[in-house]
Amino acid sequence: MTRKQRRLTMIAGAGLVFTAAAVLVLVGLREQIVFFYSPTELAEKQLAPGTRVRLGGLVVDGSVERGADGAVSFAITDTANDVEVAYRGILPDLFREGQGIVAEGMLTDALHLEAESVLAKHDENYMPKEVVDALKAQGVWKNGVGLTQ
Amino acid sequence: MIGTFSIAELGHYALVLALVLMLVQSTVPLLGLYWRDQRLVAVSGSTPIAGFVLVAIAFAALTAAYVASDFSVRNVWENSHSAKPMLYKVTGVWGNHEGSMLLWVLILALFGALVAAFGANLPSTLRARVIAVQGWIGTAFLLFVLLTSNPFERLHPPPLEGRDLNPILQDIGLAIHPPLLYVGYVGFSIAFAFAVAALMERRIDAAWARWVRPWTLAAWVFLTGGIAMGSYWAYYELGWGGWWFWDPVENASFMPWLAGTALLHSAVVMEKRGALKVWTILLAILTFSLSLLGTFLVRSGVLTSVHAFATDPSRGVFILAILVAFIGGALALFAWRAPDLKQGGLFAPISREGALVFNNLFLVTATATVLIGTLYPLALEAVTGQKISVGAPFFNLTFGPLMVPLLMALPFGPLLAWKRADLYGATQRLGVAMIAALVAAVITYVVAGGKGVLAPLALGLGVWLIAGSLVDLAERIQLLRAPARTSWARFVGLPRSAIGTVVAHAGIGVMVIGIVGTTAYQTEEIVSLSPGESVDVAGYTLLFQGMSPVTGPNYREDRGQFLASRGGAEPFSMTPSKRFYMAREMATTEAAIETIGFSQLYVSLGDEIEGGTVAVRASYKPLVTLIWLGALVTSIGGTLSLTDRRLRIGAPKPAAARQPKAASA
Numbered sequence: 001m002t003r004k005q006r007r008l009t010m011i012a013g014a015g016l017v018f019t020a021a022a023v024l025v026l027v028g029l030r031e032q033i034v035f036f037y038s039p040t041e042l043a044e045k046q047l048a049p050g051t052r053v054r055l056g057g058l059v060v061d062g063s064v065e066r067g068a069d070g071a072v073s074f075a076i077t078d079t080a081n082d083v084e085v086a087y088r089g090i091l092p093d094l095f096r097e098g099q100g101i102v103a104e105g106m107l108t109d110a111l112h113l114e115a116e117s118v119l120a121k122h123d124e125n126y127m128p129k130e131v132v133d134a135l136k137a138q139g140v141w142k143n144g145v146g147l148t149q
Numbered sequence: 150m151i152g153t154f155s156i157a158e159l160g161h162y163a164l165v166l167a168l169v170l171m172l173v174q175s176t177v178p179l180l181g182l183y184w185r186d187q188r189l190v191a192v193s194g195s196t197p198i199a200g201f202v203l204v205a206i207a208f209a210a211l212t213a214a215y216v217a218s219d220f221s222v223r224n225v226w227e228n229s230h231s232a233k234p235m236l237y238k239v240t241g242v243w244g245n246h247e248g249s250m251l252l253w254v255l256i257l258a259l260f261g262a263l264v265a266a267f268g269a270n271l272p273s274t275l276r277a278r279v280i281a282v283q284g285w286i287g288t289a290f291l292l293f294v295l296l297t298s299n300p301f302e303r304l305h306p307p308p309l310e311g312r313d314l315n316p317i318l319q320d321i322g323l324a325i326h327p328p329l330l331y332v333g334y335v336g337f338s339i340a341f342a343f344a345v346a347a348l349m350e351r352r353i354d355a356a357w358a359r360w361v362r363p364w365t366l367a368a369w370v371f372l373t374g375g376i377a378m379g380s381y382w383a384y385y386e387l388g389w390g391g392w393w394f395w396d397p398v399e400n401a402s403f404m405p406w407l408a409g410t411a412l413l414h415s416a417v418v419m420e421k422r423g424a425l426k427v428w429t430i431l432l433a434i435l436t437f438s439l440s441l442l443g444t445f446l447v448r449s450g451v452l453t454s455v456h457a458f459a460t461d462p463s464r465g466v467f468i469l470a471i472l473v474a475f476i477g478g479a480l481a482l483f484a485w486r487a488p489d490l491k492q493g494g495l496f497a498p499i500s501r502e503g504a505l506v507f508n509n510l511f512l513v514t515a516t517a518t519v520l521i522g523t524l525y526p527l528a529l530e531a532v533t534g535q536k537i538s539v540g541a542p543f544f545n546l547t548f549g550p551l552m553v554p555l556l557m558a559l560p561f562g563p564l565l566a567w568k569r570a571d572l573y574g575a576t577q578r579l580g581v582a583m584i585a586a587l588v589a590a591v592i593t594y595v596v597a598g599g600k601g602v603l604a605p606l607a608l609g610l611g612v613w614l615i616a617g618s619l620v621d622l623a624e625r626i627q628l629l630r631a632p633a634r635t636s637w638a639r640f641v642g643l644p645r646s647a648i649g650t651v652v653a654h655a656g657i658g659v660m661v662i663g664i665v666g667t668t669a670y671q672t673e674e675i676v677s678l679s680p681g682e683s684v685d686v687a688g689y690t691l692l693f694q695g696m697s698p699v700t701g702p703n704y705r706e707d708r709g710q711f712l713a714s715r716g717g718a719e720p721f722s723m724t725p726s727k728r729f730y731m732a733r734e735m736a737t738t739e740a741a742i743e744t745i746g747f748s749q750l751y752v753s754l755g756d757e758i759e760g761g762t763v764a765v766r767a768s769y770k771p772l773v774t775l776i777w778l779g780a781l782v783t784s785i786g787g788t789l790s791l792t793d794r795r796l797r798i799g800a801p802k803p804a805a806a807r808q809p810k811a812a813s814a
Contacts, residue, residue: 003495006495009498010503014510017510017514017551021518021551024547025518025521029521029539032542032546033525034538034540036535036536036537066756066758070677088675089755090388090753090754090756091755093388095756104538133536
């Protein structure tokens with residue numbers, strides 16, 4: 001092989017790998033990502049059952065009901081709308097009523113979520129960033145103050 | 150404390166002095182080169198050491214404030230508590246934003262001092278430039294600490310009690326994970342400084358690669374250990390039993406690791422064959438750039454996670470400015486000067502060089518996919534306001550397929566000759582490894598009851614890596630072809646770096662087996678248990694005996710008593726618990742983990758439902774410990790390679806002086 005041919009072989013090989021990776025990334029970004037919604041956005045969008053979503057908000061006081069074998073249901077609110085969540089498994093340590101959480105799973109209808117995971121990731125105010133933004137959208141959150149209602 | 154004087158003032162003062170020295174280190178050696186004044190150039194030999202001592206004094210002062218629970222220091226008040234065990238008082242120093250940035254700067258100063266102390270055999274102009282570039286980074290980060298994240302801020306009047314450290318961080322993991330990770334992250338700054346210095350000199354040769362490799366390798370070994378430690382910590386502390394979440398914060402440390410791995414391999418080509426010079430320089434810049442990006446992602450508060458201790462927009466903007474200045478500046482310099490560097494070393498596509506290029510191609514592409522997956526949600530939210538999550542499914546689809554060809558090709562690399570190689574011959578020699586891999590895959594398939602083909606094949610891939618590495622070793626010592634004594638003599642005579650390669654590559658195989666075993670074959674039960682009830686998981690019976698309250702130094706816990714048994718074997722007890730830390734009013738889950746062979750039984754508790762009934766997650770994770778053992782083996786391989794005589798003494802000596810021994814290296 002001449003020097004030029006060698007170089008072409010390598011560039012063609014590299015191009016192939018880059019192209020394959022780019023295709024995978026594009027497919028991944030179209031199909032494997034999950035959109036985040038607040039309860040109000042879910043109420044407005046009326047998404048089809050079976051859609052995968054991340055839902056964030058506050059756990060409604062008094063809504064947590066525990067069934068057998070780790071089944072639990074609760075409601076999530078952004079103070080304007082509520083969404084019912086069903087979950088089976090172990091809730092995170094920081095899960096409690098009034099706490100901001102993020103649940104990810106499949107919608108069974110527009111305002112019912114079958115969660116596969118429940119996260120209570122937190123900053124120092126014990127409030128996930130997505131939830132803070134959702135509460136700000138409802139005008140019930142102030143920076144540095146917290147919940148105003 | 151004497152009156153209102155606190156040792157913190159001493160630390161603060163030392164830190165300001167350190168900044169002054171960093172400024173000297175950044176400028177004076179370069180001015181010396183410009184004015185051709187040797188006295189000014191010589192500053193690069195001593196200033197970094199003095200600077201390190203000053204940062205160390207500042208760090209010691211902060212540690213002393215923590216040990217003494219001096220709550221007049223805001224940082225101590227925010228993150229410590231007088232009842233906290235001593236270990237966590239010390240590790241708490243870096244369990245917060247300000248302290249961890251101080252640790253960052255300390256390690257940076259340490260690396261600068263090491264180059265100054267052991268760089269006597271470097272060309273003096275190169276050393277002066279490397280030290281100066283280190284000085285720029287040090288100056289930027291010291292300014293960041295002093296202006297936006299000062300750990301020595303005082304409170305008046307001092308509070309009586311501290312607010313305690315985030316309970317999740319009150320763990321031995323905090324003593325190990327951040328320091329290891331930072332040594333890795335920051336260690337890549339040396340490669341970066343050498344790359345920028347070489348571009349300034351417009352000159353780069355094999356000696357440069359020989360100098361950069363040990364620093365990069367050392368940083369890489371620490372980063373490997375740090376990431377593995379972080380993974381194990383998350384596994385046992387968070388109570389979910391997951392070992393990797395593709396969380397942006399994890400990706401932040403994984404990207405420099407991937408790029409650093411590529412850099413290690415391309416530097417080999419440059420050192421041995423003088424090829425890939427421009428590429429190696431670029432990789433050195435990119436690797437440290439990804440370290441800086443990681444620091445930005447974790448420290449700026451753009452992500453919420455257990456690592457984002459507090460959010461303050463001014464910090465994010467400051468680190469972003471550092472990021473843009475260093476990455477932009479270095480890449481601009483690269484674009485300007487790289488064409489001046491002479492390329493060398495022709496090679497055929499099928500050759501050792503070709504194999505290492507293949508390695509680089511896949512590692513860099515994989516880094517890019519991780520980068521896109523990590524930054525895309527941030528970019529999308531900034532542009533459209535839409536919030537999305539890019540999680541494991543995305544990375545499994547993109548990163549996974551890129552690793553398969555890389556790992557399949559890996560055992561071929563070391564068997565190929567430089568310049569032009571015989572692929573057919575290498576394949577023949579690897580026949581044994583292929584058979585071993587297939588046998589392992591078939592056995593796994595049968596044992597798993599004939600379910601699924603991918604997992605047994607993936608496990609076979611792990612065996613392929615281990616067996617392939619052993620074939621490489623056997624070939625080098627001519628095992629079974631030469632008399633045993635000759636083989637032994639050859640083994641003893643092998644350069645450590647050759648053994649290191651074998652061990653490091655085998656470690657990756659061990660890790661792959663662990664990943665496949667856990668991911669494909671774990672069994673998990675989530676149930677509610679009352680005292681006296683039991684649950685079966687993977688042949689083990691877990692009998693729940695009840696809960697008992699326990700009081701720790703700064704927490705209370707409800708401890709579950711379980712008796713685990715399998716068949717007629719001796720039963721053993723497992724005690725997972727729920728802890729409640731009083732000062733922060735935070736609960737944590739403490740999983741109970743029993744290691745059986747390489748597998749683990751993992752039990753964690755959920756909420757108490759009522760009347761003594763608790764939610765229990767019990768899982769059996771086959772071969773899970775191999776994930777971290779594999780990482781450990783790989784780190785040991787890297788360390789072995791680091792002790793290679795060539796690298797230890799391998800600074801740039803004139804070629805003539807090196808000639809007699811060069812043949813063995």
